[in-house]
Amino acid sequence: MTDISVLQEAAELTILYRDEHYIAIDKPxxxxxHRSFLDKHETQFAMQMLRDQIGQHVFPVHRLDRPTSGVLLFALSSEAARDINQLFIDGLIEKRYVALVRGFLNESIFVDKPLKEELDKIADKFAQQDKAPQQAQTHFHCLHQASLPIEIGKYPTVRYSLVECFPKTGRKHQIRRHLKHxxxxxxxxxxxxxxxHNQFFREHFKLRRLMLFxxxxxxxxxxxxxxxIIKAPLGETMLGICQQLGWPNNEKDYYGDY
Incomplete structure (x- = not known):
């Protein structure tokens, strides 16, 4: 898990994979x-930083939300971008995420719940507002569970799960919305x-980020x-939280079949 504050000190992105056609980084x-008119005040962008770091143009082939960290793949030519994009379109690239959630997921579950497109008030003000919900499918599997004797709200204890997430489609905020469902x-x-619970983690763990990797x-x-197979580490901060929740503090314990 790379945090942007750590990146600002290091001044370089961590490269997870590279060949003559593709390069993957651990996005903080x-x-x-990339640049967005919605965030005009920002000065750092993964695409430009990587281009400057390796001295050549890169082409984004998928996206990660700003608060999500982890594997971000780029192509090193427009042709390579076109060919890897086709694999994404055909569903031939397996994407694995790990999420720390409130509550217990007691078994593996496949969620097949269409999602209505989330539109931004500014960026999507001219977009069609009444689109039908789009097909959205995600498979979830519980890795670890923890219960703490801490009262939050009306419950005397708090429960948390570490969950593997395998989205089969790529809707906006799909994993977040399916887990909320x-x-x-x-x-x-x-x-x-x-x-x-967000406030509890800010106060108890000094954590101020989305726990999606x-x-x-x-x-x-x-x-x-x-x-x-390209893997991104959860990082020391997350492993420290895992240890406090009674889970393993070794990266290899969090990769399932990967």
Whole structure:
């Protein structure tokens, strides 16, 4: 888990994978992928920073929300971008996320719940406002659970789960919204989360970020036909929280079958 404040000190992005066609970084939480007129005051963007770091143009092939950290893949040519984009379109790239949520997920579950498009008041003011909900599917699997004898709201204890998330479609805020649908809001989610638990994590763990991590990408390379697995670490901050919740504090314990 890379935080943007750490990045500002290091001045370089962490490269997770590179070949002659593609490059993947560990995007920090809080860093925009590219320039946006909605954030005119921002001066740092993953695409421009990576371009300057490696000395060549890069082409984004997917996106991560600003508060989400983890694997962000770029192509090194427009042709490579076109070919990897087709894999995304065809559903041939497996995306794995890890989320810290309020509540217990007691078993694996597949959510097939269409989502109405979330429109931004400024960026989407000319977009069609009455679109039908779009197909959205996510598979969830619980990695760990914890219960703490702390009273928040009307409950004498608090429960948390660490959940693997495998989105099969790519709707805006899909994982966050599907977990909210399951009454398992992600810690640190301002728009779809639980403010009481967000505040608890700010006060108790000094945490001020969305606890959603793009932890892995898996696909067959479009040119070499070799299987590619790219992983991003959860990082010391998250591992420290895991340890306080009674979970393992070793990165390898959080990759499932990856």
């Amino acid at each position: 939480s809080g860093l925009l992928v 399951l009454s398992l809001p992600i810690i640190g989610d301002v728009n779809h989360g639980d403010n009481q 793009a932890s892995g990408l898996k696909f067959v390379h479009p040119y070499t036909q070799q299987p590619i």
